[in-house]
Amino acid sequence: MTSEDQQTHGTGPGAEAAIRGTARGTAPAPLSILDLATVGSGYTPAEALAATTTLAREAERWGYHRFWVAEHHGMPGVASSSPPVLLAHLGARTTTLRLGSGGVMLPNHAPLTVAEQFGLLEALHPGRIDLGLGRAPGTDPATARALRRGRTDGPDEFPQQLAELTHFLDGDFPAGHPYRGLTAVPKGEGRPPVWLLGSSGFSAQLAGRLGLPFAFAHHFSGANTIPALDLYRSSFRPSAVLSEPYALIGVTAVAADDEPAARRLARSAALAMLRLRRGTPGPIPTPEEAEEYPYSPAEADFVDTWFENVVLGAPGRVADGLEALRKRTGADELMVTSHVHGHEARLRSYGLIAEAYGLTASVAEASA
Incomplete structure (x- = not known):
């Protein structure tokens, strides 16, 4: 059964409201966070997960709209190998923050398993x-x-996997389907909105055809951002979920006292990405390690290219850079990520960005 054969079902009248974010403070668009439970050199995974919990609580207090965690495996610098487990933990320690997967890598899992976990x-x-x-x-x-242990379905079968997952979430397999009598338990009156994530045109076009919200990974595929968003919008068909396209982009943003300090922090993430692309992932290196690393000319070029998609500097400069990116791409929401070494530096970066937009003040005013 192809994706075109499927109907995307919503969660009732509030489906679109559950997707579209809320802009706070002086931010012209909703601001959210993508977190990887960053494990820096010298830290343990337990410490990284405790820092992610603290960050989620602070993000709620600051006024960020949503907080997503990513699924990665075999990467010593990332502790979020199981988003559902981490989300359950974060949900118990927050009260209003939207929480989600950014994302669950569907080919790694049976659709019924994902439907049960998110139900x-x-x-x-x-x-x-x-x-x-x-x-x-x-x-x-x-x-x-x-991970897959003999399962043969992969990225090419993603539309079929998505259709199956959607039917499990909605409990509406058609008559004659082999899974017609199966139910994903627990199943309440509502269900989580489904987002498609991507770094190329495939998921952009599929999200558009199905009328789903789309999240693009600008932070590691900046050259494809505008083409993918254009494809998403041109392919969009209104659905029970969305009447108009809704796209967010993930962007690396690092705020510090000034541009040199922010760049120094970001170089840790750049070296971590270089090692990942080279097939030797490890914990996020310290700024000192990044400064002392003997970059070859090709590696230096890679780092320079990586920095082209990073917004960094003093808080006001970061806010200006994010707004310029939003205008250039037409993104409806910005999801910032600061995959840098040091939990204190990471927390402070997000806090400075929130401060630059007056998010904290807007939350206080709303609760007064």
């Missing part, structure tokens, strides 16, 4: 869960094979 999350934290789905493995080929 359970929705039951635990009703009205606060987003289900973001990706079609990449989120890891190297060997680890992907170990």
Whole structure:
């Protein structure tokens, strides 16, 4: 059954409201966070997960709209290998923040398993869960094979997997389907909105055809951002979920006291990405390691190119850079990520960005 054969079902009258974010403070668009439970050199995964919990609580207090965690495997610098487990933990320690997967790599999982996990999350934290789905493995080929244990469906079968998952979430397999009598339990009155994630045109076009919200990974595929968003909008068909396109972009943003300090922090993330692309992932290096690393000319070029998609500097400069990016891409929402070494530096970066937009003040005013 192809994606074109499927009807995308919503969660009732509030489906579109659950997707579209709320801009706070002086921000012209909603601001959200993508977190990887960053494990820096010298830190343990337990410390990284505790820092992510603190960040989620602070993000709620500051006024960020949503907080997503990503699925990665075999990467010592990323502790978020299981988004559903981490989201359950974060949901128990926050009260209003939207929480979601950015995303679950669907080819790694049986659709029924994902439907059950996110049905359970929705039951635990009703009205606060987003289900973001990706079609990449989120890891190297060997680890992907170990995860799937003989399953043959992969990225090319993503539309079929998505259709099956959607039917499990909605409980509406058609008559004659082999799964007609199966139910994903627990299943409440509502269910999490489904988002498609991507770094190319495939998921952009599929999200458009199905009338789903789309999240693009600008932070590691900046050259494809505008073409993919254009394709999403031109392919869009109104659905029970959305009457008009809704796209967010993930963007690396690092705020510090000034531009040199922010760039120094960001170089840790740049070296971590270089090592990942080279097939030798590890914990996020310290700024000192990044400064002392002997870059070859090709590696220096890679880092320079990576920095082209980073917004960094003093808080006001970061806010200006994010707004310029929003205008250039037409994104409806910005999801910032600061995958840098040091939990304090990471927390402060997000706090400075919130401060630059007056998010904290707007939250205080709303609760007064």
